[in-house]
Amino acid sequence: MRLHQWSKNVLVALPALLAHNLSPEVAGEVAIAFLALGLVASGTYVVNDLLDQEQDARHPTKRHRPFASGALTPGFGWAFGPALVGLGFALAWALLPLAFVGALGVYLATTLAYSFKLKSVVIVDVCVLAALYALRVLAGGAATGIPVSEWLLAFSLFFFLGLALLKRYAELRILEIEVDARDNGRGYTIEDAAMLRAIGPAAGFMAVLVFALYVTSPDVAVLYARPGLLWLAAPLLAYWTMRMWMLAHRGDLPDEPVAYALRDRASYAVAALTAGVLLLASIPV
CATH class of the missing domain: 1.20.120 (Four Helix Bundle (Hemerythrin (Met), subunit A))
Known part of the structure; x- marks a missing residue:
């Protein structure tokens, strides 16, 4: 799940923090957005690691990842990844504005496009990575209703x-x-x-x-x-x-x-x- 990567999802709090709007209601929305985005992101990381497992196995540091090292089977990953994504969307749908669900959908589609193809396209890959960071910020604005x-x-x-x-x-x-x-x-x-x-x-x-x-x-x-x-x-x-x-x-x-x-x-x-x-x-x- 790459839990250390959840630190990136702190970006959903930026619109509220920089707008100096830290009311309990907004803080709750930020927390839910953080969790929902983290679940969806973790699901896409699982898929990405499945697609990269052969290359990761030859990498000096990435070879220790669960699928590259053989610690987890691909079958488990193909079940676990989509389950995390579904859980994240269910949480967002139940508790957050529809605008956030839409932002989450764009994030998912962009991440999957990156994992399946765009990560191997020179320059496009880094532009997509930058866009994914910016999407986290936009998602934070959508979750709280605070304009970015x-x-x-x-x-x-x-x-x-x-x-x-x-x-x-x-x-x-x-x-x-x-x-x-x-x-x-x-x-x-x-x-x-x-x-x-x-x-x-x-x-x-x-x-x-x-x-x-x-x-x-x-x-x-x-x-x-x-x-x-x-x-x-x-x-x-x-x-x-x-x-x-x-x-x-x-x-x-x-x-x-x-x-x-x-x-x-x-x-x-x-x-x-x-x-x-x-x-x-x-x-x-």
């Missing part, structure tokens, strides 16, 4: 495009060091590493630029009493982006950056400092 701002959507697309490119680059670096990178099942070869290394950080810094433009916009004064303090978050985001790419370039970053960030002290420090900046900017003098 254009600023948040633009920031999400650039930030998560950079993260998707980082994931692919990290995979290539590990494969370059340990095995033949020409059989990675993703359409990329070692020759593509330089290009990924160029456009990936650029996407990350575009996200920082979007954030900086937001800080200078009239919209920010509606939500923050001291918007000038938000500038302190920009170098934190830039630092995190540069550090992650440096680790990947050295071959020290696993091929799943999110999983690495969850056990990385520096990432926690950046997250805590950024949250502190947002909080201080919200408090009147």
Whole structure:
């Protein structure tokens, strides 16, 4: 089920958090959306691992996954995956607005298209991964009825495009060091590493630029009493982006950056400092 991947579903809370709407009702809707999306995502991860089990078995780290290692049978997976998806949709249908169910349907269709075909199409794959992150944010807005701002959507697309490119680059670096990178099942070869290394950080810094433009916009004064303090978050985001790419370039970053960030002290420090900046900017003098 890749429970560590559920951390990505925290994105459903972003619209409520950034709108400063944390009422008990909204918090309940966010919690249900988090659970429903987690169940559907876990079901699609099962399907993806079933489709990738032969390639994963030859991968230096992915070979330990349940289906690639033989710990679980394909028959179990083909029953368990759809069951998780069905449970997630049942929960959403019963307790959340129809708009969220629709967003969940788009997420499922996009994820399955990625698993069956798009993950092997160069560049399209990372665009789809970025879109899936943004869909989580949109789903959070649909669950709570809170509109997702254009600023948040633009920031999400650039930030998560950079993260998707980082994931692919990290995979290539590990494969370059340990095995033949020409059989990675993703359409990329070692020759593509330089290009990924160029456009990936650029996407990350575009996200920082979007954030900086937001800080200078009239919209920010509606939500923050001291918007000038938000500038302190920009170098934190830039630092995190540069550090992650440096680790990947050295071959020290696993091929799943999110999983690495969850056990990385520096990432926690950046997250805590950024949250502190947002909080201080919200408090009147």
